[in-house]
Amino acid sequence: MRLDKFLKISRIIKRRSVAKEVADKGRIQVNGKLAKSSTDVKIGDVIRVQFGNKILEAKVVALHESTKKEDAAGMYEILQETRVENNLN
Numbered sequence: 001m002r003l004d005k006f007l008k009i010s011r012i013i014k015r016r017s018v019a020k021e022v023a024d025k026g027r028i029q030v031n032g033k034l035a036k037s038s039t040d041v042k043i044g045d046v047i048r049v050q051f052g053n054k055i056l057e058a059k060v061v062a063l064h065e066s067t068k069k070e071d072a073a074g075m076y077e078i079l080q081e082t083r084v085e086n087n088l089n
Contacts, residue, residue, distance in 0.1 A: 055082045
């Protein structure tokens with residue numbers, strides 16, 4: 001499954017166009033490598049997404065073509081969630 005589609009269906013990122021934009025800016029890694037929106041995601045892959053001042057690391061545990069809101073969180077397991085401090089002194 002494409003990375004941008006996985007991020008949308010799992011509701012890690014709300015819109016596929018936003019997922020594509022974030023990936024194209026180099027803010028997403030799959031298994032430690034920079035990923036494009038078209039990168040193929042498989043069960044067991046570790047996805048690292050950098051949102052503004054937060055970094056989310058999640059492991060892919062299931063792939064579905066579509067999900068209900070309550071089932072979306074079952075597609076991944078959060079490994080780590082970190083805040084990044086911005087020191088502008």
